[in-house]
Amino acid sequence: YSGKKPAQSIEESMIGMKVRDFQSMPVVVTEQISVYDAICHIFLEDVGTLYVVDNDSYLTGVLSRKDLLRTSLGGNDLNKMPVHVIMTRMPNITYCKKQDTLIDVAKKMIDKQIDSLPVIEENVDGLNVVGRITKTNITAAFLSLGDEHEL
Numbered sequence: 001y002s003g004k005k006p007a008q009s010i011e012e013s014m015i016g017m018k019v020r021d022f023q024s025m026p027v028v029v030t031e032q033i034s035v036y037d038a039i040c041h042i043f044l045e046d047v048g049t050l051y052v053v054d055n056d057s058y059l060t061g062v063l064s065r066k067d068l069l070r071t072s073l074g075g076n077d078l079n080k081m082p083v084h085v086i087m088t089r090m091p092n093i094t095y096c097k098k099q100d101t102l103i104d105v106a107k108k109m110i111d112k113q114i115d116s117l118p119v120i121e122e123n124v125d126g127l128n129v130v131g132r133i134t135k136t137n138i139t140a141a142f143l144s145l146g147d148e149h150e151l
């Protein structure tokens with residue numbers, strides 16, 4: 001006996017997969033940092049997306065690799081330009097919560113054509129970033145179904 005669940009229960013397992021069990025740590029920067037420093041963060045932290053917060057640590061923006069590439073091609077002084085000028089900002093940010101299902105997250109990623117979602121906790125004054133969920137996390141979740149079930 002392999003100790004694995006039967007293949008027939010894979011649907012139930014899939015529906016039960018939650019953000020909290022697959023999320024990664026968020027990489028967060030403040031609105032004032034320069035585009036140059038944001039690019040350094042992307043390499044140093046080995047992520048594809050940075051989340052931008054204000055001085056109260058509330059979510060205000062998202063910076064992707066393409067946002068940074070586009071700005072780099074524009075002939076700007078990357079050391080002088082703050083990221084808040086180029087980021088995608090609230091209220092146009094798609095996010096999720098720890099208790100959301102991975103299926104909901106996957107749907108949002110495909111509908112909006114984005115690679116990641118910040119995981120947030122809602123506060124009266126704003127949104128606290130507590131995690132990130134990426135296409136890699138979804139792929140890992142997909143693989144875990146195979147590990148846990150007799151296929």
Ligand code: ADP
Pocket residue numbers: 048049062063064065066067087088092093094095113114115116117118
């Ligand atoms: P890349 O640009 O590296 O391909 P994405 O596909 O995730 O990465 O980003 C595409 C665009 O969508 C970028 O302009 C980025 O700022 C924006 N974006 C990324 N994630 C989100 C999100 N969760 N909510 C809203 N906009 C986002």
